[in-house]
Amino acid sequence: MKKIFFTLGMLLVSYGIFAQSAGDAVAGKAMKATQHSKDFLVIQLGYVGLNGTGASNIKSGFNREFNLAFMYDIPLQNTNFSLAAGLGVSSTGIYLNDQVINLTAVTTSPAFTSSTTYKKFKLAMNYIELPLEIRYRQVPENANKGFKVGLGIKVGNLVNVHTRSVQTINNSKAIEKEANKSLFNTWRFAGTARVGYGNFSLYGTYALTTIFKDNSTYDIKPYTIGIMISGL
Numbered sequence: 001m002k003k004i005f006f007t008l009g010m011l012l013v014s015y016g017i018f019a020q021s022a023g024d025a026v027a028g029k030a031m032k033a034t035q036h037s038k039d040f041l042v043i044q045l046g047y048v049g050l051n052g053t054g055a056s057n058i059k060s061g062f063n064r065e066f067n068l069a070f071m072y073d074i075p076l077q078n079t080n081f082s083l084a085a086g087l088g089v090s091s092t093g094i095y096l097n098d099q100v101i102n103l104t105a106v107t108t109s110p111a112f113t114s115s116t117t118y119k120k121f122k123l124a125m126n127y128i129e130l131p132l133e134i135r136y137r138q139v140p141e142n143a144n145k146g147f148k149v150g151l152g153i154k155v156g157n158l159v160n161v162h163t164r165s166v167q168t169i170n171n172s173k174a175i176e177k178e179a180n181k182s183l184f185n186t187w188r189f190a191g192t193a194r195v196g197y198g199n200f201s202l203y204g205t206y207a208l209t210t211i212f213k214d215n216s217t218y219d220i221k222p223y224t225i226g227i228m229i230s231g232l
Helices: 002-035
Strands: 041-049 064-075 081-096 099-101 112-114 120-137 147-167 170-178 187-197 200-207 222-231
Touching: 064 120, 081 099, 081 147, 099 120, 099 147, 099 200, 112 120, 120 187, 147 200
Parallel strands: none
Antiparallel strands: 041 064, 041 222, 064 081, 081 120, 099 112, 120 147, 147 170, 147 187, 187 200, 200 222
């Protein structure tokens, strides 16, 4: 009987040691993953400026852009450099002041016309993007620490264009939306750059293609300056 209890006791102790070791191994891997960030998640929020022929005729306010991307990082061995590619979404909002653009008009050329009817008028463009970037990190094994720089390019496919207007009718707020992307280029190419420390960076982009298909009047190539948070 004593031998049986002794054997059971040794089995329980062994199981406890094994379970603790397995738990420590899992926790260690989780901690290691946390400490060795590769900038997998990228979040950007920036101001959008308009540049090119006709840009001065577009009366806009504080235009904004939001980007979200997941990127896979491939280290270049024995260097502080890596390559990263990913998949993301981008949303750009152009906020017009006393101007409108009619997306449903039967025309091949964009036209911005004066109007004081609306309290707010926004032109929104939404893209699915493929970003590609070459990265330098002061601490190559952990993107959460140290100085870092990134240069790259991203390719975007236009999935939606719409306007959203707000006006007051009979003392009530009226919201109207129109969607049509026939005036806009389907593909967007842009150069990208960022510089930062740890999880925070300043970033910029410059479009290499125009917004509109017919660029004889509005040859617009937007640029963006903003802040970026990255990690995981």
